[in-house]
Amino acid sequence: GSPFLVPFMQFSRKQGDQITVRRVELGPLRGPESERLAASLLGDHPKAQHWATAIAKEAQGNPFFIETLSRGVMQGDLDRSEDAPSLHAALSARVLRLEPEARHILDVVCVAQRPLLRQHTLDIAALGAKGPRGLSVLRAENLVRVRSSGAHETVEPYHERIRQTVVDILTSEKVHELNRDIANTLEGAENVRPENLVDHLVDAGDLPRAQRHAVESAAQAAEKLAFDRAAQLYTRALELQGPSMSNDEDSARQTLQMARADALLNAGHGTKAAHAFEELAKNGPMSLRLDF
Numbered sequence: 687g688s689p690f691l692v693p694f695m696q697f698s699r700k701q702g703d704q705i706t707v708r709r710v711e712l713g714p715l716r717g718p719e720s721e722r723l724a725a726s727l728l729g730d731h732p733k734a735q736h737w738a739t740a741i742a743k744e745a746q747g748n749p750f751f752i753e754t755l756s757r758g759v760m761q762g763d764l765d766r767s768e769d770a771p772s773l774h775a776a777l778s779a780r781v782l783r784l785e786p787e788a789r790h791i792l793d794v795v796c797v798a799q800r801p802l803l804r805q806h807t808l809d810i811a812a813l814g815a816k817g818p819r820g821l822s823v824l825r826a827e828n829l830v831r832v833r834s835s836g837a838h839e840t841v842e843p844y845h846e847r848i849r850q851t852v853v854d855i856l857t858s859e860k861v862h863e864l865n866r867d868i869a870n871t872l873e874g875a876e877n878v879r880p881e882n883l884v885d886h887l888v889d890a891g892d893l894p895r896a897q898r899h900a901v902e903s904a905a906q907a908a909e910k911l912a913f914d915r916a917a918q919l920y921t922r923a924l925e926l927q928g929p930s931m932s933n934d935e936d937s938a939r940q941t942l943q944m945a946r947a948d949a950l951l952n953a954g955h956g957t958k959a960a961h962a963f964e965e966l967a968k969n970g971p972m973s974l975r976l977d978f
Contacts, residue, residue: 715747715748716747722738724745727753729760741759750845795807810871810872830843861889866890884899884903903919907919917958920949946962951963
């Protein structure tokens with residue numbers, strides 16, 4: 687998703703053999719390299735060498751973490767009396783300093799659990815003309831990563847530690863609210879798999895909608911002969927249904943149990959399918975117990 691690499695790779699492919707492209711895999715920095723980078727970022731800080739050693743240990747060779755921790759020291763976000771700087775504290779301070787629009791977009795991206803299309807991200811955030819600018823701020827701060835794939839761009843946290851830090855900061859009420867906003871936006875969008883909505887609806891507290899999407903996803907998986915996935919989704923749907931309170935609900939549960947048993951059988955899980963059919967033979971519809 688780099689603004690430079692994407693057009694460069696497109697250009698290089700067009701050139702064919704006329705241009706040589708060498709890919710170099712960059713691993714974590716070694717200890718001395720991490721210390722030198724931290725020391726250069728700390729500049730003339732009076733305890734630069736002390737902090738550089740501690741930062742190198744905490745960052746584990748990740749240049750982004752080294753920069754974040756060094757910034758935390760310089761801005762006073764970390765307790766200077768502590769021997770070991772905390773990456774979580776440094777990231778938290780960095781997030782809390784963001785302007786409201788950028789912070790809201792970062793919250794959306796981190797709660798989303800999986801990459802979002804750029805337009806979906808902006809639609810969920812609902813910031814109007816301020817949305818693109820907020821997203822640009824996050825890219826400049828290396829807090830989100832925008833990847834290009836054909837005609838689409840997706841947005842995700844720059845690193846999993848950023849996602850964890852942001853979610854830790856949020857209140858449970860805010861997480862529920864964001865999950866509801868994500869589900870409401872994606873539910874009406876094109877090319878969104880229903881199973882992607884299930885977790886968001888569960889976390890938003892809307893179990894009936896979550897169960898409906900789990901059933902829909904299971905049926906789609908079975909149609910595509912993905913029987914393992916279908917069995918998992920039918921199991922999830924049964925878990926979300928809760929105890930039956932009426933004859934209609936009991937009938938719906940039995941229908942799901944039959945679909946799950948069939949999926950297990952078609953997936954080759956004979957023992958699990960046998961247990962599922964045995965349960966139906968005991969508690970299923972009277973007219974079908976002998977067949978089970």
